[in-house]
Amino acid sequence: xxxxxxxxxxxxxxxxxxxxxxxxxxxxxxxxxxxxxxxxxxxxxxxxxxxxxxxxxxxxxxxxxxxxxxxxxxxxxxxxxxxxxxxxxxxxxxxxxxxxxxxxxxxxxxxxxxxxxxxxxxxxxxxxxxxxxxxxxxxxxxxxxxxxxxxxxxxxxxxxxxxxxxxxxxxxxxxxxxxxxxxxxxxxxxxxxxxxxxxxxxxxxxxxxxxxxxxxxxxxxxxxxxxxxxxxxxxxxxxxxxxxxxxxxxxxxxxxxxxxxxxxxxxxxxxxxxxxxxxxxxxxxxxxxxxx
Amino acid sequence: xxxxxxxxxxxxxxxxxxxxxxxxxxxxxxxxxxxxxxxxxxxxxxxxxxxxxxxxxxxxxxxxxxxxxxxxxxxxxxxxxxxxxxxxxxxxxxxxxxxxxxxxxxxxxxxxxxxxxxxxxxxxxxxxxxxxxxxxxxxxxxxxxxxxxxxxxxxxxxxxxxxxxxxxxxxxxxxxxxxxxxxxxxxxxxxxxxxxxxxxxxxxxxxxxxxxxxxxxxxxxxxxxxxxxxxxxxxxxxxxxxxxxxxxxxxxxxxxxxxxxxxxxxxxxxxxxxxxxxxxxxxx
Numbered sequence: 001x002x003x004x005x006x007x008x009x010x011x012x013x014x015x016x017x018x019x020x021x022x023x024x025x026x027x028x029x030x031x032x033x034x035x036x037x038x039x040x041x042x043x044x045x046x047x048x049x050x051x052x053x054x055x056x057x058x059x060x061x062x063x064x065x066x067x068x069x070x071x072x073x074x075x076x077x078x079x080x081x082x083x084x085x086x087x088x089x090x091x092x093x094x095x096x097x098x099x100x101x102x103x104x105x106x107x108x109x110x111x112x113x114x115x116x117x118x119x120x121x122x123x124x125x126x127x128x129x130x131x132x133x134x135x136x137x138x139x140x141x142x143x144x145x146x147x148x149x150x151x152x153x154x155x156x157x158x159x160x161x162x163x164x165x166x167x168x169x170x171x172x173x174x175x176x177x178x179x180x181x182x183x184x185x186x187x188x189x190x191x192x193x194x195x196x197x198x199x200x201x202x203x204x205x206x207x208x209x210x211x212x213x214x215x216x217x218x219x220x221x222x223x224x225x226x227x228x229x230x231x232x233x234x235x236x237x238x239x240x241x242x243x244x245x246x247x248x249x250x251x252x253x254x255x256x257x258x259x260x261x262x263x264x265x266x267x268x269x270x271x272x273x274x275x276x277x278x279x280x281x282x283x284x285x286x287x288x289x290x291x292x
Numbered sequence: 293x294x295x296x297x298x299x300x301x302x303x304x305x306x307x308x309x310x311x312x313x314x315x316x317x318x319x320x321x322x323x324x325x326x327x328x329x330x331x332x333x334x335x336x337x338x339x340x341x342x343x344x345x346x347x348x349x350x351x352x353x354x355x356x357x358x359x360x361x362x363x364x365x366x367x368x369x370x371x372x373x374x375x376x377x378x379x380x381x382x383x384x385x386x387x388x389x390x391x392x393x394x395x396x397x398x399x400x401x402x403x404x405x406x407x408x409x410x411x412x413x414x415x416x417x418x419x420x421x422x423x424x425x426x427x428x429x430x431x432x433x434x435x436x437x438x439x440x441x442x443x444x445x446x447x448x449x450x451x452x453x454x455x456x457x458x459x460x461x462x463x464x465x466x467x468x469x470x471x472x473x474x475x476x477x478x479x480x481x482x483x484x485x486x487x488x489x490x491x492x493x494x495x496x497x498x499x500x501x502x503x504x505x506x507x508x509x510x511x512x513x514x515x516x517x518x519x520x521x522x523x524x525x526x527x528x529x530x531x532x533x534x535x536x537x538x539x540x541x542x543x544x545x546x547x548x549x550x551x552x553x554x555x556x557x558x559x560x561x562x563x564x565x566x567x568x569x570x571x572x573x574x575x576x
Contacts, residue, residue, distance in 0.1 A: 006467060006468065006469045009469050010382060010469075012374060013374050013375075013377050013378040013382055014378055014382070014386070015374070016370070016371045016372075016373075016374025016375040016377075016378060017374070017375040017378040017379060017394045018394065019371050019375065019439070020375065020394055020397040020398045020401055020439065020440070020443070021393060021394060021397040023397075023401060023412075023436050023439070024397045024400055024401055024404075026412060026416060027404065027408060027409075027412050030411070030412050030415040030416055030420075031408070031411060031412070031415075033415070034411075034415050086309060086313060089306050089309045089310065090309065090310045090313060092306060093306040093307060093309070093310040094310065097303050097306055097307065098307070098310075106310070106314065108565040108566075108569065109314065110314075111561070111565050112558060112561045112562055112565060113317055114561075115493055115494075115497070115557055115558065115560075115561035116321075116497075116554065116557065116558070117496070117497025117498070117499065117526055117553060117554075117557055118497070118499065118500075119497070119499040119526045119527075119529050119530050119553075120324075120497075120529070120550055120553065120554060122530070122533075123529060123533050123546065123550060124320055124324075126533055126534070127533065127543075128320070128323070154316075154317060157313065185295050185296060185298075185299045186299060186303075187295075187298065187299035187302050187303065188295070188299075208403070211403045214405070215403070215404070215405025215406065215407065215408070216405070217405065217406060217407045217499075217500040218499045218500055218530060222530070222533065222534060242405060242407045242500070245407050245410075245411065245504075246407055246410075246500050246503055246504070249410075249411075249414065249503070249504050250503060250504070254419065262411075263411060263415070266407070266408055266411040269405055269407070269408060270404065270405075270408050273403050273404060273405055273408075274400060274403075276403065277399060277400045277403040280399070280403075281396065281399060
């Protein structure tokens with residue numbers, strides 16, 4: 001009898017859990033619903049490989065996503081390139097080298113830094129970093145891809161550090177002790193034993209950092225100057241997929257081609273991050289299989 | 293011997309890199325605080341912006357941010373805790389494939405960019421459900437965005453409650469829900485509070501979704517009406533830095549606004565970290 005009376009509660013809990021699936025579904029449905037009309041007027045090929053994003057043109061607006069994808073790629077590539085080695089060095093330092101008491105302080109500090117809002121990082125890039133970069137490299141554009149990459153690398157560092165640190169700490173003690181007993185130094189042990197055994201956790205850390213970098217909006221929007229150019233020069237101004245949505249959605253006519261095209265960019269972004277999450281999920285499951 | 297000098301060099305290099313990074317970030321924060329604190333005054337905090345954002349205080353952005361934080365948490369907390377209870381206590385009687393799908397969905401939601409949540413908010417709440425550009429649309433959007441954070445942190449808290457507590461309660465004849473409500477939830481309370489604080493702090497700092505669901509460029513009078521547009525600290529910083537008629541003139545106000553936002557967000561994160569570390573130590 002008592003069990004029966006708990007049914008509604010169990011139902012409510014079950015519903016709360018299902019909500020996550022519903023939200024994911026809603027995101028997909030609404031992006032699709034608002035993005036599809038784009039392709040009544042532009043072919044998918046022209047959208048994906050179009051070399052010009054020029055939505056404001058009165059006579060001949062063009063909606064090519066290529067410059068935006070290139071912009072995102074350029075910024076994210078350099079951000080990850082900077083953040084991964086630095087993040088790994090910090091993680092190894094905190095997990096293996098530093099005095100445990102120091103680690104106990106550094107870990108929460110990094111956790112707290114992870115909470116700094118992206119608009120604050122954007123402000124730093126716009127007001128403080130950009131001038132320094134322009135002076136150092138004598139660039140044409142005050143705001144450029146490198147500026148965005150630099151601030152983005154600082155933003156994804158906490159993710160990379162804390163997750164790879166967890167992975168390094170999780171390496172069984174016996175591995176390290178066996179290596180040390182064989183006469184290896186601590187550094188040799190870190191390089192040849194600890195890091196290789198934690199590589200799947202480190203891969204997860206890098207992928208999650210990558211996912212954050214791809215989706216980051218405000219900092220990149222304020223740092224990169226927002227010119228939709230096709231370029232591989234990090235000192236050029238670029239515009240990312242996230243930035244174009246944030247800027248142009250404010251001035252668009254709802255239901256227009258431009259509006260739908262911005263949703264199509266959003267759909268593209270969603271698919272990319274979904275794929276990254278899928279890889280992370282695979283990595284975690286494979287890692288568990290090996291360990292457990 | 294050579295090996296050991298090599299090791300020493302490497303370790304010192306690692307130390308220098310780690311400290312430099314922390315020093316750079318802390319240095320940037322101190323730089324901002326130093327400029328922001330001189331602007332802060334009771335007057336700055338309690339008077340509305342004036343003269344097209346170039347003068348006055350930031351009372352309406354502060355109130356807007358606080359209102360949105362509260363509403364976000366009101367929507368997200370019950371769902372988040374409910375989902376966490378389900379995942380930690382009730383998965384036994386359910387098809388494991390469903391549990392797996394729920395977890396997959398939560399992990400995916402955690403990785404969805406905030407701008408995509410903004411698109412959903414615009415499509416679903418602003419246009420489809422006709423809530424318009426409003427506090428309501430923005431809070432509902434942010435509640436979706438903070439849900440994965442709250443679920444993950446609450447589930448961790450619930451799982452940390454020792455098994456023996458549950459078994460003791462069940463052995464005394466309590467039902468499953470009675471056990472959850474009277475034994476598991478109270479012991480997990482600090483952890484669940486942490487979850488709520490993390491959700492609040494996330495909601496306070498978000499910017500991009502607000503731009504698309506109801507943040508106003510300039511609206512000095514705080515209406516308190518959840519069906520109206522609003523100003524928020526995060527969007528205020530963005531607008532002042534990029535679209536103000538004279539960004540240099542508003543620079544002191546920008547530093548002041550950032551300082552207030554950082555104090556709100558970082559103090560909540562600090563509390564969350566402290567509660568969590570205290571709680572973990574106690575369990576050990």
